[in-house]
Structures are given as structure tokens and as C-alpha cells.
Amino acid sequence: KQEVTQIPAALSVPEGENLVLNCSFTDSAIYNLQWFRQDPGKGLTSLLLIQSSQREQTSGRLNASLDKSSGRSTLYIAASQPGDSATYLCAVAPVGDYKLSFGAGTTVTVRA
Amino acid sequence: NAGVTQTPKFRILKIGQSMTLQCTQDMNHNYMYWYRQDPGMGLKLIYYSVGAGITDKGEVPNGYNVSRSTTEDFPLRLELAAPSQTSVYFCASRLRGGENEQFFGPGTRLTVL
Secondary structure (H helix, E strand, C coil): CCCEEEECCEEEEECCCCEEEEEEECCCCEEEEEEEEECCCCCEEEEEEEECCCCEEEECCEEEEEECCCCEEEEEECCCCHHHCEEEEEEEEECCCCCCEECCCEEEEEEC | CCCEEEECCEEEECCCCCEEEEEEECCCCCEEEEEEECCCCCEEEEEEEEECCEEEECCCCCCEEECCCCCCECCEEECCCCHHHCEEEEEEEECCCCCCCEEECCCEEEEEC
């Protein structure tokens, strides 16, 4: 069974610092990995989708890398802002399964 | 496209009451999902569907029922509501094929008193 882990569970940084969020998964047989953002009391917004054949994806200040063989993905957020404060979840789409496997998330606080 | 829409946004139920949470997507997605998220916790899959007429249980199906009579709609039925079903419920959808992106609705916040 695919297990997805996100460490740390919470992170607090001063504004302007770069954020590094980690996601690890146990089975490398995946179609893709997706990063989501969740604001308090809100739904999940898709940030980036990395296909299994890709090494990274970029969108603005966000960059996500994928190392399928080692079962790791990293989300980098450059020059963090207080508006980046949220919970970030990663999810993998396992081969042979209709359902995504989610991590528990990393809650980020960016201090002004 | 409106994406994934859910109604109602909020609801308070009394113990033993029943209700249906509505979910609709207009992206012609084959796969649809219902999750619950308890405060400070991760997502737990309740039920999912891979197409009209096909549904299957997730991790926490007890106390819930679903149906999928059309591609667009995937309602979640709560029978005999219990305080343990107090949670935020999210519906999600994805196009057929493992490589496709999953989209979420805004959620329904349910309180059972």
C-alpha cells in the first residue's frame, strides 16, 4: 500500500525566506504527484502536477521536483510572503489505483 | 467551467436526521470522490466512483451512501446522523487516466448536534 509522508508537519519562517517542503512516498510506481494548497476553512487548490516522466515543474515562485526512484518530491517557494501561509499537501496517483494517496500536509506560517 | 460545486456550504443537523450533500462537476470527469476532513487532520476517502453506475467504498464508508446516476452528479447521503460525522466534506473529480489532475470542490461544513 502506498504511504505518503510529509515532514515537517509545521514550519514557521520570516518573510522573504525560501520555503522547502518535503514529500516522500513508498512505492515508485506512480502516474504523477500533485501539490495542493489549503487555506484555513477552505478547499484544496491544485498548485502543481508533475508527471512521473518529469523531473520538475515550475509556476511563478513555485518549483516542484520529483525523484521517483528515491520516492521524494520537494516543493520550493521562493521569497516567501505572509500570503503563502497555508497547509500544503502532496498526493500521488499510484499505478493500478483510481484513488490518490495523500500526505497529512505541512502547515506553513510566514511571519511578517 | 464552474468546476466542482458543492451544496450546501454549511449545515447543522440533529442526531438521527438525514441529509444529502450535493456534488456536481461540469468537466466531464469520469472519476469522482468524497472525502472528509476532521479538524487538524488529513483527508479520508469515504466513497468514490469511476463512472456512472459504478461506486466503491473508501477508507471510512460506514454511515454514508452514494449513487452515481449521471457523469456530472455524485451525491453523498448521510443516514441517521451522528456527532462523529461532524466534519468538512470535500468532493473531487478527475478525468479518466492516471496522469490527470484532481480538482476539489469548496467543501460542506457539517455539524451534528
